Amino acid sequence: MNSQPYWNPYLETMPLERLRDLQLAKFKRLISWAYQKSPYYRELYREAGLKPADIHTWDDVRRVPQTDKACLNQAQETEPFPYGGRLCVPLTGVAEFRQTSGTTGSPVYQADTWQDWEWWSEAWCYILWSQGYRPADRVFIPFGYNIFVAFWAGHYAAEKLGCEVVPGGVLDTAARILKIRELKATALMGTPTYILNMAHTALDKLNIDPAELTVERITCAGEPGASIPSTKKRMEDAWGAKVFDHAGATEIGAWGYECIDQPGGIHANEGMFLVELEDIVTGEIIDEPNRPGKMIITALDRQAQPCIRFDSKDIIEWSADPCSCGRSYRLVKGGVQGREDDITKVKGVLLSPTAIEEVVRGFPELSDEYEVVVDRNGDTNPLL
Amino acid sequence: MGEPDIEKIKERLAGLLVDVDQLEKEADGFPAVYANAARIRAALNMIRVNLGGSVFE
Numbered sequence: 001m002n003s004q005p006y007w008n009p010y011l012e013t014m015p016l017e018r019l020r021d022l023q024l025a026k027f028k029r030l031i032s033w034a035y036q037k038s039p040y041y042r043e044l045y046r047e048a049g050l051k052p053a054d055i056h057t058w059d060d061v062r063r064v065p066q067t068d069k070a071c072l073n074q075a076q077e078t079e080p081f082p083y084g085g086r087l088c089v090p091l092t093g094v095a096e097f098r099q100t101s102g103t104t105g106s107p108v109y110q111a112d113t114w115q116d117w118e119w120w121s122e123a124w125c126y127i128l129w130s131q132g133y134r135p136a137d138r139v140f141i142p143f144g145y146n147i148f149v150a151f152w153a154g155h156y157a158a159e160k161l162g163c164e165v166v167p168g169g170v171l172d173t174a175a176r177i178l179k180i181r182e183l184k185a186t187a188l189m190g191t192p193t194y195i196l197n198m199a200h201t202a203l204d205k206l207n208i209d210p211a212e213l214t215v216e217r218i219t220c221a222g223e224p225g226a227s228i229p230s231t232k233k234r235m236e237d238a239w240g241a242k243v244f245d246h247a248g249a250t251e252i253g254a255w256g257y258e259c260i261d262q263p264g265g266i267h268a269n270e271g272m273f274l275v276e277l278e279d280i281v282t283g284e285i286i287d288e289p290n291r292p293g294k295m296i297i298t299a300l301d302r303q304a305q306p307c308i309r310f311d312s313k314d315i316i317e318w319s320a321d322p323c324s325c326g327r328s329y330r331l332v333k334g335g336v337q338g339r340e341d342d343i344t345k346v347k348g349v350l351l352s353p354t355a356i357e358e359v360v361r362g363f364p365e366l367s368d369e370y371e372v373v374v375d376r377n378g379d380t381n382p383l384l
Numbered sequence: 385m386g387e388p389d390i391e392k393i394k395e396r397l398a399g400l401l402v403d404v405d406q407l408e409k410e411a412d413g414f415p416a417v418y419a420n421a422a423r424i425r426a427a428l429n430m431i432r433v434n435l436g437g438s439v440f441e
Contacts, residue, residue: 008434010390022436029440115439118426272433301439
């Protein structure tokens with residue numbers, strides 16, 4: 001079993017045409033569920049003159065109204081407290097509360113049923129198995145288990161895989177490093193910033209070289225760093241471990257993962273999510289590779305508060321090349337490149353902060369922190 | 385490593401879902417059984433999703 005490269009050999013290698021049929025069938029069921037159970041979605045679709053029975057083709061799918069963070073915040077203001085009319089189950093069916101950080105507005109409260117919680121950890125199983133996690137791994141999770149979803153599902157997925165999980169909870173960074181050394185942990189999960197910070201703490205405060213510890217793989221989330229080559233290299237050099245990216249969000253789920261072949265991108269989990277790419281200016285759906293757009297995403301099996309055609313504002317593009325791992329799930333080239341809100345025009349060129357990070361972290365003599373200032377000077381806006 | 389027989393797994397799953405439905409009905413008034421049956425259902429539904437099905441079936 002452990003030599004099986006795919007968590008799900010049936011779905012992950014399914015020919016794309018069959019995968020599309022499967023997604024369409026699942027999308028129809030999801031829309032029916034949301035229409036029947038959620039006052040918010042029912043009203044949204046009524047206003048658009050749309051009924052679930054109207055959806056037969058991909059063109060019909062594209063007519064389904066999109067939502068975004070502002071819509072979720074607005075829906076949250078209605079009954080039932082605290083989730084609002086997007087909720088599709090009775091409050092007694094809610095098993096888990098999480099919320100977004102509120103970085104781009106008010107926090108969104110996210111209800112999950114136990115079924116949803118199983119779904120969360122299942123999506124993470126795809127991530128961890130594809131990155132080489134196996135039952136022999138001892139996984140240390142240096143995360144403040146709290147109201148943010150972060151690595152909660154990673155914890156439960158590692159358990160489901162049969163790994164031994166060590167919750168790093170409220171320990172401080174030095175104590176975490178000492179525990180990793182004491183227990184000979186083989187894997188870690190963290191944000192790129194924190195993984196680098198741990199490496200500095202180990203070297204500077206404890207005189208421990210993290211590369212000499214037993215950590216073999218690190219799964220990152222929360223920031224794009226693990227898909228930025230220079231940041232990934234910095235982490236891999238510091239820890240002497242393979243560093244992998246994954247993509248997800250509280251209101252969406254864990255939708256993408258970098259596999260063990262490290263193909264320079266992440267696979268969209270197309271068995272559990274519908275990932276659409278839309279031109280920022282024209283709104284046209286982009287299916288061809290090497291053309292960036294914003295991601296419109298649907299979680300195909302989420303019950304309590306479905307995520308349907310959600311405008312994530314994430315900028316991504318499809319890769320032209322299939323991955324050497326053999327998965328048919330499409331590759332998102334370079335991972336999430338940034339957010340639509342963060343894209344700045346500098347001298348007429350669209351610039352994402354991740355492009356700056358790739359340059360800054362490519363210089364080993366520079367530290368991990370940097371600040372980007374775009375000034376305005378007459379008709380030009382130089383980058384300082 | 386053998387090839388999984390998807391149709392056979394689907395058939396087995398369908399039987400288990402019927403059983404868990406029945407278990408839930410018979411556990412009326414027995415929270416300890418009902419709650420665990422609900423968790424079994426959630427796990428079975430994830431098998432369904434992994435076979436290309438939907439939790440909304």
